[in-house]
Amino acid sequence: MISSPFMARPTTVSVVMLKVLAALVPGIVLSVSFYGVGVLAQLALASATALVAEAAMLRARGQPVAVFLKDGSALVTAWLLALAMPPLGAWWLVVVATAFAIVVAKQLYGGLGNNPFNPAMVGFAAMIVAFPAQMAQWGSAVAPLSAPEQLAYIFGRTLPAGVDAIVSATPLDHLKTQLSLGVPAATTLAESLHGSAGRWVAAGYLAGALWLWRQRLIPWQTPVAMLAGVTALALPLWLLDPTRYADPLFHLFAGATMLGAGFIVTDPVSGPTTPRGRLIFGFLVGVLVYVIRVFGGFPDSIAFAVLIMNIAVPFIDHTTRPPVFGAKKGGRA
Known part of the structure; x- marks a missing residue:
């Protein structure tokens, strides 16, 4: 039989961030099912960029790299940003956005806990202002391209034979235009x-x-x-x-x-x-x-x-x- 007194276990930052990543999984699964593996490619690119940028900035600031990389905050920023980006956007788009979010919006303010602006939204806003045409191009739902064809388009903007275009405006953009x-x-x-x-x-x-x-x-x-x-x-x-x-x-x-x-x-x-x-x-x-x-x-x-x-x-x-x-x-x- 369990009796009092009870003591709450302290929740670490890494545990919180891991649960946030887990909570994003249902949306990711549905997004992949509708838009294809391009979503996973964007997540992978953003994750790699976030970890590299975070490590480089921590080293430049003289902070312990391993401790802060393990807290998972960089990955949360990367995932939120990647999921807001076009699934078939050019690879450099999400890389630049993520690097900007980590370096400018997070680390230059002193790292986790010191940033007055949401880093993922800073990266997204920078891209939509600088590259509005590219940010407005989304793949059609239930994408007609195979996984290799989607990856070829993301990394080389190469279209398969007989296909002229595979992107479309977002519902919000389409509604505004109509x-x-x-x-x-x-x-x-x-x-x-x-x-x-x-x-x-x-x-x-x-x-x-x-x-x-x-x-x-x-x-x-x-x-x-x-x-x-x-x-x-x-x-x-x-x-x-x-x-x-x-x-x-x-x-x-x-x-x-x-x-x-x-x-x-x-x-x-x-x-x-x-x-x-x-x-x-x-x-x-x-x-x-x-x-x-x-x-x-x-x-x-x-x-x-x-x-x-x-x-x-x-x-x-x-x-x-x-x-x-x-x-x-x-x-x-």
């Missing part, structure tokens, strides 16, 4: 096989995020508030003009919304630490996601929304922190 041509939103969404595949992948990320929450590794406030922020704008605009605006479910399961809600805004380093602050942060991220996605120039808006709100985190924490025990609000004890 709306500009006067095609109703409902018609575009009904014809989008790629969008259907994206919803299944998003469901995989949602399942992983729910598992992390059950493991008490992420708070519920930030992801729920972010999804509420997206819905708060998507629902009334859709009800007002369904020909011009997509329904809320599309926005919740399109692009990287679920990946962002479960794995990006829940970053404990670049996000708020107070429960009320997490609600504010998540909700405003969701609002910005919709505003930038629908009215801005970048449909894949998660990175920009998160980075903008990362700037406000110190202010949010300062204004939402609870009073010190024994002290009156706005005064002394």
